Amino acid sequence: xxxxxxxxxxxxxxxxxxxxxxxxxxxxxxxxxxxxxxxxxxxxxxxxxxxxxxxxxxxxxxxxxxxxxxxxxxxxxxxxxxxxxxxxxxxxxxxxxxxxxxxxxxxxxxxxxxxxxxxxxxxxxxxxxxxxxxxxxxxxxxxxxxxxxxxxxxxxxxxxxxxxxxxxxxxxxxxxxxxxxxxxxxxxxxxxxxxxxxxxxxxxxxxxxxxxxxxxxxxxxxxxxxxxxxxxxxxxxxxxxxxxxxxxxxxxxxxxxxxxxxxxxxx
DNA sequence: CCATGTACCTGAAGGC
DNA sequence: TGCCTTCAGGTACATG
Numbered sequence: 001x002x003x004x005x006x007x008x009x010x011x012x013x014x015x016x017x018x019x020x021x022x023x024x025x026x027x028x029x030x031x032x033x034x035x036x037x038x039x040x041x042x043x044x045x046x047x048x049x050x051x052x053x054x055x056x057x058x059x060x061x062x063x064x065x066x067x068x069x070x071x072x073x074x075x076x077x078x079x080x081x082x083x084x085x086x087x088x089x090x091x092x093x094x095x096x097x098x099x100x101x102x103x104x105x106x107x108x109x110x111x112x113x114x115x116x117x118x119x120x121x122x123x124x125x126x127x128x129x130x131x132x133x134x135x136x137x138x139x140x141x142x143x144x145x146x147x148x149x150x151x152x153x154x155x156x157x158x159x160x161x162x163x164x165x166x167x168x169x170x171x172x173x174x175x176x177x178x179x180x181x182x183x184x185x186x187x188x189x190x191x192x193x194x195x196x197x198x199x200x201x202x203x204x205x206x207x208x209x210x211x212x213x214x215x216x217x218x219x220x221x222x223x224x225x226x227x228x229x230x231x232x233x234x235x236x237x238x239x240x241x242x243x244x245x246x247x248x249x250x251x252x253x254x255x256x257x258x259x260x261x262x263x264x265x266x267x
Numbered sequence: 268c269c270a271t272g273t274a275c276c277t278g279a280a281g282g283c
Numbered sequence: 284t285g286c287c288t289t290c291a292g293g294t295a296c297a298t299g
Binding site for chain 1: 290291292293294
């Protein structure tokens, strides 16, 4: 699931529920889901702030950091009262606070809770995300020019710009009228500007809609997002294009299911 | 540098 | 009903 808007939604809700709380207990029910890379005691540490970079959630603790990636099916579920929690078969990590409980649930076990010393080092391979102050239009354009990849692969790669996943990449390319196979460095100046603005508009709209839920995504309260009701192309194979009525196609491209309008997004 | 395939995992959905 | 295949919002790594 989770791409930038979903992780942003999770971060915003956690800010309201776990800031200033003290960890009193942490346990990995599935060992690989918790990657402990720093020798500091988590017990007793307080969550001082919460951030996000691309699809990574960053919990700033008193002496170290928890960095969490939800991958495909990860969820962070928060319960003010422990008795409200449902410990089903897919709970991988349990974090108890002096008051409240956070469960990391993950059906497919791809997600990770990392305990690290320095997020800047840990995330050094991850580029600035779409809302980073440093990600200006001119920076974005120069990164486009530097790459001979397809624009779809470019946006999916997290090293140039982070946070974009399969849904928002397809949606952004549709609105920008760019074929997914177009080379990143072939996109003209004006088109690149539209792409940049559309990307931010689409991500912001989804944040306002609490993210998109296709199947697994839930926010920390267990609620689904609403942005999936506004897709133009994603998950709309065979349905008419909302602009020109042409049938939306789905192909395999850059290793991913890729949705587009053959007329609006000519190669 | 770039594209492709594989691995990591489980469950849902579709074909027969 | 049941078996088999394919696919899924992501990323790391190996191979041409």
